Amino acid sequence: MARPGQRQGRTRRTAPRNERRGRGANDVRSVIARAIREVETAAQRGRVTPAVRTKFQVVALLLREERERVRADETGSAASRADQLKRLDGFATTLARTAVRDSGLLSLLSEDAVVSEAARSMKREMLTDLGIEPEPEEEPPAQPAVFSAAPERRVVPQSVISRQLANPFLAPDFSATPPPQARPRRLVGWELLDPLLNSFERAGGGVPACMPLPAPSSLQAAGGRQLMPHQAQVVAAAAAGHRTFLLADEPGLGKTAQALLAAEAANAYPLLVVVPSVVKTNWAREAGIWVPHRAATVVHGNGETVDGFADIVVVNYEVLDRHIGWFGDFGFRGMVVDEAHFIKNKTSQRSQHVLELSDRIRSRFPRPLLMALTGTPLINDIDDFLAIWQFLGWIDESKPLGDLMNALEETGLTPADPGFYPAARGCVIDQGIVRRRKVDVAADIPARRIADLPVELDDKAGRSIRAAEQELARRLVKRYESALAARESADVVEGVDADLVRKVARWELKDATASATGENVFSMMRRIGQAKAGPAADYAAQLARSAGKVVFFAKHVDVMDAAEESFSRQGIGFSSIRGDQTPSARQKQIDAFVTDPGVAVAVCSLTAAGVGLNLQVASNIVLAELSWTDAEQTQAIDRSHRIGQTEPVTAWRIIAAQTLDSRIAELIDSKAGLAARALDGSDEEMSSSADVQHEALVALLTDALAAAS
Structure with a gap:
């Protein structure tokens, strides 16, 4: 108590961090949000000073501590905690994207980054200004690395490292455990894989190999696009909780759209998609059409252009071995294998990688979405089924697993019983085999349709063709500028002269038709055809x-x-x-x-x-x-x-x-x-054909002029 007449000094009331509630917590988040915006703005302008780096490290430390506090706080509802964590994850994403712009910032996100004395001091000041008593500083406990140092890992794209270093903000939650496997009872000691395969040879009876599918709940997709009824059935099955599919529809029935929308219905993101190289670009294009709110990234080569924060990661079989390490620890909740008959040989490297990845996903996330897409589940013989079934988690090397074993037990039959084979076939089909032919769903699809399949040309051919296209565009621009310079001043129009552009394109087309020398629209299309x-x-x-x-x-x-x-x-x-x-x-x-x-x-x-x-x-x-x-x-x-x-x-x-x-x-x-x-x-x-050739040159010249302006 101050004495009478003595000036009373200013006092500050602070609360321990573990007692912080309500407004205090909101204030911390407001400070974090404001600091992130300041750092992000500085990084965008290329002005990352030592003071900015210090603030970046402080906000990363506060964000980490705030997340831990929210997760440990049991006074509020689960929904409230989820909302708070979602907001913090948004901060973390922005922080990690900002770090990509500057290697100095990126290193500060590492768990073992040294906290400077300036950062410690700034953090204490921030907390004190908020009325929060800073905790005594101590060495933080070592956090397990999200990405294992597995020897098989070949490369990790820089963008993925950015996601990794954003931990624990965006760390995949691997705490959930898969449901326990069934314990065989009646069938203990029986060899079951051969009888299951034989059931498809002996017990078909002309019955389609297709699981019962629910009626579509809606035929509408994102952007008002219309699904065909047979497509919507698979999406409805995923929405109802089914999580493994051998989708064996014939080509042309829209398996890609079904897989993407099933993943949406099952909330199976991030989603890994393994495909042949020829359809890799098309998968990204289809994702943009059917789930435009989900970012998709395509893995090329060593993954230099990969977006580590994407929801959909598309990779081709040929480069899967380079990325197996970080794929396994990325936190995928779903995996699609297109043209799944590519993994029929289980001794091949690509098959082993696919099976390993599905094992990792199942071990870290309960009931992930796993989809094998193929119009040809069998190439040589019935044994081709085995690798696909193992990818889906229906079997392992020697026996049925989980739901399939339970279903076989529930039949009350053994392979010695006459009714076992049709019953076993039904059990396997019900795990998720979906097979429709064009003729089966003819009413759903047009009698004649054109489907575009975009492909990426290989590096050498692609570079050569793009260089030739640029050279053709430069020649058109030069011709346009020469014609423009020769005009009377009164004839000059504001901006790009559309009439002159069309004239130049017509002159170019006439010259190309009359002469076979030089790069022109005809030689360009021939070169593209050769590359395709x-x-x-x-x-x-x-x-x-x-x-x-x-x-x-x-x-x-x-x-x-x-x-x-x-x-x-x-x-x-x-x-x-x-x-x-x-x-x-x-x-x-x-x-x-x-x-x-x-x-x-x-x-x-x-x-x-x-x-x-x-x-x-x-x-x-x-x-x-x-x-x-x-x-x-x-x-x-x-x-x-x-x-x-x-x-x-x-x-x-x-x-x-x-x-x-x-x-x-x-x-x-x-x-x-x-x-x-x-x-x-x-x-x-x-x-006429000349119209298309002319319009192509008009578009090429117009784009080149717009780029130059």
Whole structure:
């Protein structure tokens, strides 16, 4: 107590941290949010001074302590704690993204980072200003590293390290344990894997191998997109709690969309998607269409461009071995394996990596979403099922597991009983086998549709094509600038002169048509076709294995040659239909494709085989090169889509991503249907190939001028 007449000094009342509630906690979060914004702004401006680094470390320490306090606080409701943790996780994400901009900041997020005396002092001042008594400082306990130093890890992308160093903010929660496995009773001692395989050979009886599926709750997806009923059934099953699927629908029935939306229904994010390289880009594109609010990242090579904070990580089988280490500790809640027959050989490295990853996911997250997608679950024999079943967690190396074992026990039968095989087959199917054919769901899908498949060209070809495209654009710009300079001043317009752009494009097209020298729109498209030959042939081979006969169309002979070489290497029988054949030789090739079960692909010239042929034995078409008109494209598709065709026809149009190919495809689509409207009496002028070529050059020049302005 101060004496009478003595000036009373200022006092501060502080509360221990473990007694902090309500406004105090909110104040701490406000300070954290404000400090993060200040640091983020400084990093964006490239002004990361020592004072900014000190503040960054302090806010990281406060955020870590605040998260621990919230998790330990049992006075509030679980919902309240979840909301608080969600907000703190948002802070942590911003903090980690900021750290990526500066290696000095990134190192401060490490658990073993040295806390400077300046940071300790600033932290004490912040807490004291909030009326919170700082705790006595002591060495923090060692935290387990989120990413193991497993010897198999080859690379860890820098963006993933940023996510790692944001711990414990974004650390995957591995505290949950999987449910206990079933204990065999009646079937103890029985060898069960061979009987389960035999049940699919002996007990089919013509019954479809498809689990019971619920009625769709909705046919609407994000952005108002419409699902087909058979697609919505799988999504509804995931929403109802089913978590393992062998989705064996035929190609063209939208397995990619079903998998992405099933993951959304099951909240199975982050999601790992393992795919063949030819469809890697398409998966990212489909994710942007069906789940646009989920960030998707594609792993190329060593993963330099990976977004470590993405919800969907897409990787191809060929580079899986480089990333197996950090994949296993990333905290995935779901995993999709596309073209799952690729893992049928369990001794292969890629199969072992896939099985290892599914084991890790199941051990760290109860009931994850696991989906194996393939139109061909069996390639050689019934044993091909084993690797897929093991990936899904239905079996291990020697026996059924979990729900499957329980279901087999509940039948009350053993392999010695006559009714065991049909009952066992039903038990396996109910675990999640879904198989629909085009003919089964014909009412759901259009009788004829075009599906674009974007592919990334390999590094060397891609760089060469993009360089040639840039050179063509530079030539167009130079021509435009020369024409602009030659004009009278009164003729000059503000900004880009659209009329002059169209004239320059017309001059360029005329010169390209008259001369075969130099890079032009025709040579560009031919080079792109050559680069696409390999991926297009690979995809046609996949279709042939999973859906039967395929028609492969190309414009240029060298593209056909490259495709046929690829089919020969892969052991795919093919016939070749070209313009230089005699009528008898041509008919012999057609007959071989139509009648010989060993001939799976018809390699056809777009101009020579695009009319006058009946190839309705196939319902899948691969367009390896683009036509210049929609009419030419339609003529090719109609070789299969014609009277007598009993299945819906799908044309898979291979598009080289980030090249002139994509622009041409858009132009063809924008002009599609003009012929039909003209036949119906429309006054609209019909489109020609020159229109598309001209518009492509107009778009290329317009983009180049906009980029230069």
